[in-house]
Amino acid sequence: MSSARPIATTRSTAGMPTGRLAVWWVIASEIVIFGGILASYIMHRLAHDAFAAQAAHTNTWIGAFNTFVLLTSSLFAVLGHKAAEEGNGPKAARMLYLTSLGGLIFIVVKSFEWTSEIRHGFTITSSTFWSFYYTAAGLHALHVIAGVVIMLIVARTAKRNLELHRVELIGIYWHFVDIVWIFLFPLLYIAK
């Protein structure tokens, strides 16, 4: 046998592979981070009528389109996981590339949206609503970018039928990023 694998990859603790356990821990910490932002947003939104006036300026259709993109990219991520479980690395890699494409489309749409909003005078210092808006959506966008970069790295090895378990791990992370957006969408774009 050729290469020795890190003990963190091969050891199984707590009834599941260590890599998967680590991803769940990452998600647990992310819930607290995004949960804190969302809870703070909800408090302000419920308490202050003036918040609604600013929320009315966001574009529901752009938010809905990006939701569609992320839901579709999640489908590709889970199909990649399925292909990896079947030992079909090239197919898993193709699915991950399509997932990455979804992430890139999301970011491109977001950048056009933000450019338009900033041109209309809605910046991060315009008001409390816009502070929340750019902080929450910006932090989420950073997660999307990180996910795309990791996914491209995982796809590169998966294509050669190597380290296929990583396909599931990046998939779990990606689905969480999708879930965060599922809650950001109604909060920032629908509840006006």
Place this chain on the structure above:
Amino acid sequence: MATQHAHHPTPHDEDPAYESPHHHPNYVRIWGILLVLLVISVIGPMLGHPVVTLITAFGIAVVKAFLVVKNFMHINMAPRFVGLLMATCLLFMLLFFAAVAPDVMRLEGTGWEKPGWKAANAAFQAGAHGDAHH
């Protein structure tokens, strides 16, 4: 160099800690359900009724999240403590909300007030649609 006809190793082959492939639901069907829910969550609030908005926007968001967690993340196949870990983090979020909201959601208290918010709310009530600055 691996040949085209080489046996494709699965994660289970690479590492026995990984379970054998499990049953996969029809992911395309679940994706279709998620899209239908998305359409409802956009159309519902257009009716302008606060209760309908609450149910279609936020109720459906919870359903969508559940479908993703269960079918895409396969949390039901993970050990039980994973679900408990996630629930604990959500509980912390609720505790945070309960502890902070009484102050955040008020405009004034003993020895403090939020003049910016008061002015913004007054302007909003007057139809000026203002918002508070930090």
